């Protein structure tokens with residue numbers, strides 16, 4: 404549990420992320436995420452990391 408996010412690692416490259424107060428399950432890797440924040444921002448900012456990506460990277464020990 405990172406903040407209000409629950410991270411379920413699937414492999415070293417993939418995890419499912421669920422917001423505690425939301426039923427939507429996101430599929431997140433260290434470099435991409437299925438949330439709309441990532442999809443919107445990554446078009447304008449290459450390398451953008453949403454908070455789900457940051458959480459996954461922490462759980463996977465990448466940052």
Ligand SMILES: [Zn+2]
Nearest residue numbers: 436438453455
């Ligand atoms: Zn995200």
